[in-house]
Amino acid sequence: MSLRYALMALLTVEPMTGYDLHKQFESSVGHVWHAPDSQIYPELKRMEASGLLEGEDIPWGPRGKKRQYHLTDLGLADFQHWMAQDLEYARTRDPAHLKAAYLEWASPDAARAHFENHAAYHRQLRDRWLQTVADIQQGRSPMLARRLSNSPAEQHDAIIAFKAFTYEGLLDRAEAEINWAHRGLKLIERLYPAGEVP
Numbered sequence: 001m002s003l004r005y006a007l008m009a010l011l012t013v014e015p016m017t018g019y020d021l022h023k024q025f026e027s028s029v030g031h032v033w034h035a036p037d038s039q040i041y042p043e044l045k046r047m048e049a050s051g052l053l054e055g056e057d058i059p060w061g062p063r064g065k066k067r068q069y070h071l072t073d074l075g076l077a078d079f080q081h082w083m084a085q086d087l088e089y090a091r092t093r094d095p096a097h098l099k100a101a102y103l104e105w106a107s108p109d110a111a112r113a114h115f116e117n118h119a120a121y122h123r124q125l126r127d128r129w130l131q132t133v134a135d136i137q138q139g140r141s142p143m144l145a146r147r148l149s150n151s152p153a154e155q156h157d158a159i160i161a162f163k164a165f166t167y168e169g170l171l172d173r174a175e176a177e178i179n180w181a182h183r184g185l186k187l188i189e190r191l192y193p194a195g196e197v198p
Contacts, residue, residue, distance in 0.1 A: 003043050004052075006033045008071060008079040011053070013147045015070035018044055028143050031132070031170065044069060052078055096177075100184060108192035112185060119181035126174035129167045136164045 006029040010021055021044070022037045035043075047053045052075035060066040071079070096118050103111040135141045137160070144163060148156050 002033055003035050003039060004047060005079060005082050006035070007040065007043060007047070008052070008075060008082075011069060011071045012076070012079065013143065014150055015068050017058070017066045017068045019066065021069070024143055031128075032166065047075070051075070108188060111192075112188050115181040115184035115188065118184070119178050122174045122177040122181070126171060126178065129171040129174060132167045133164050133171065136160060136167065 006025070007021060009029055010016065010024050016024065018037075018041050022040050025035065025040065044053065044055075048055050048069065051072060053069045054072050055067045055069045057065040058068045096114075099114060103114065106114070132141075136144055139145065141163075144160070147159060151159060
């Protein structure tokens with residue numbers, strides 16, 4: 001169901017086609033809720049069928065058409081209801097930490113590579129979140145600019161603050177994973193001095 005509300009969040013900005021939603025999904029809410037277009041398009045059809053969205057065919061190219069969606073009153077009410085509810089947390093699925101729990105089965109080199117790769121991956125995320133926070137705070141986010149242009153001025157400070165705060169949380173998470181990976185590398189050094197195999 002979170003995909004549904006992620007799509008609704010984007011549609012609170014302005015009406016969009018499925019293609020536009022997929023593109024914006026990748027550059028905004030996709031950072032906190034991943035979904036391929038193979039999930040997005042069927043969900044849009046389900047939402048339209050249930051009255052949460054209304055779609056209209058608009059011209060595309062010389063003779064083509066594409067479907068543009070906007071939230072209905074029912075859809076907006078459903079989104080606001082979801083925002084007011086307590087969150088149900090999903091059970092954890094974390095392959096990196098699962099694998100780390102059994103690294104005694106790996107060679108020291110493989111165990112070391114696991115933590116090095118984990119740190120490298122989260123450094124990339126950290127750099128992306130740093131850039132995203134800077135873009136939000138300095139007004140360089142196109143999607144945020146559109147949201148602000150379609151929102152009352154008295155909401156602008158809250159809109160910017162909540163977006164930045166969300167990515168700061170992702171930044172904190174990336175830093176924590178980098179630190180965990182560095183502790184893992186120290187553990188490998190302690191358990192296998194000079195790469196010794198037990």
